[in-house]
Amino acid sequence: MRLFFAALVGGLFGTGLMVSGMTDTEKVRGFLDVFGAWDPTLMFVMAGAIGPMAIAWWWAETHTPLLAERFPDRATPDISRPLVLGSALFGIGWGLAGLCPGPALAVLGFGGPGVWIFGIAMVLGMWIAPRVRGRLDAPA
Amino acid sequence: MQTDWIWGLMGGGLIGLAGAVFLLVNGRIMGASGLLGGLIDGSGRSNALERIAFLAGLIGVPIGIVLLSGWRPDPHVTSNIAALVAGGLAVGIGTRIANGCTSGHGVCGISRLSLRGIVATLVFITSGIASVAIFRHVLGVI
Numbered sequence: 001m002r003l004f005f006a007a008l009v010g011g012l013f014g015t016g017l018m019v020s021g022m023t024d025t026e027k028v029r030g031f032l033d034v035f036g037a038w039d040p041t042l043m044f045v046m047a048g049a050i051g052p053m054a055i056a057w058w059w060a061e062t063h064t065p066l067l068a069e070r071f072p073d074r075a076t077p078d079i080s081r082p083l084v085l086g087s088a089l090f091g092i093g094w095g096l097a098g099l100c101p102g103p104a105l106a107v108l109g110f111g112g113p114g115v116w117i118f119g120i121a122m123v124l125g126m127w128i129a130p131r132v133r134g135r136l137d138a139p140a
Numbered sequence: 141m142q143t144d145w146i147w148g149l150m151g152g153g154l155i156g157l158a159g160a161v162f163l164l165v166n167g168r169i170m171g172a173s174g175l176l177g178g179l180i181d182g183s184g185r186s187n188a189l190e191r192i193a194f195l196a197g198l199i200g201v202p203i204g205i206v207l208l209s210g211w212r213p214d215p216h217v218t219s220n221i222a223a224l225v226a227g228g229l230a231v232g233i234g235t236r237i238a239n240g241c242t243s244g245h246g247v248c249g250i251s252r253l254s255l256r257g258i259v260a261t262l263v264f265i266t267s268g269i270a271s272v273a274i275f276r277h278v279l280g281v282i
Contacts, residue, residue, distance in 0.1 A: 003193040010197025012158035020151020026216040032272040041148040048152020053251035056160035068167030086238025091264035093230025095271025102172035109203035114217035118228040125232020126180040
């Protein structure tokens with residue numbers, strides 16, 4: 001059952017990305033292009049997504065998950081060096097290609113060879129990341 | 141287009157619903173980079189099947205929509221191969237170091253009022269804006 005719901009969630013997520021226009025790299029870069037023809041759509045997508053999620057977190061405070069023991073713990077609230085540097089690096093790539101992990105996967109089947117080039121590079125990056133992180137965590 | 145924001149809000153609602161189901165049923169946070177990345181670096185071996193099922197839905201259902209409806213939204217992916225390779229590497233390394241991307245930190249983190257999620261989102265939107273400004277308006281490569 002957990003596997004069925006995981007697949008359902010992936011499918012809903014992919015459908016939402018398509019419907020919202022977030023699989024279109026021009027709309028994503030348009031949002032980031034505040035010095036050009038700014039496209040506010042991504043703000044509405046975030047607002048639409050945060051609504052149901054906020055209700056889910058509220059519900060989670062007094063309940064347990066249907067098919068799991070417990071809800072995920074809060075991460076330590078540290079604003080760590082990896083969090084900030086990693087997010088900064090992610091933003092550079094996001095602006096450059098107009099793709100983040102979710103949309104890249106959602107259009108993998110029909111987006112053309114460029115998506116595969118991006119996807120392979122992204123997977124390679126994810127494979128290298130633990131080594132990079134090890135260096136960041138080391139005392140300076 | 142003038143109706144883009146309505147589609148954005150509706151599609152966003154579906155994304156939020158997906159995240160809500162994953163949290164309330166499976167007890168997990170819906171973060172695309174974490175679910176994929178855990179399979180790549182081996183850290184998610186204990187629940188690999190759940191991750192694979194999520195990815196199968198995320199990749200497969202859009203293919204099904206394209207095949208059944210004939211609606212095939214163009215992702216307008218750049219033909220600049222260097223930008224795709226550099227962008228992919230930066231997204232892959234960056235999201236794993238930061239422990240999250242737009243879905244994990246942005247959607248799930250902000251809605252939990254997580255300080256880490258809010259800071260990460262502000263940082264990647266700011267550096268994304270800088271990236272587009274430099275690569276589009278200064279260098280003209282995208």
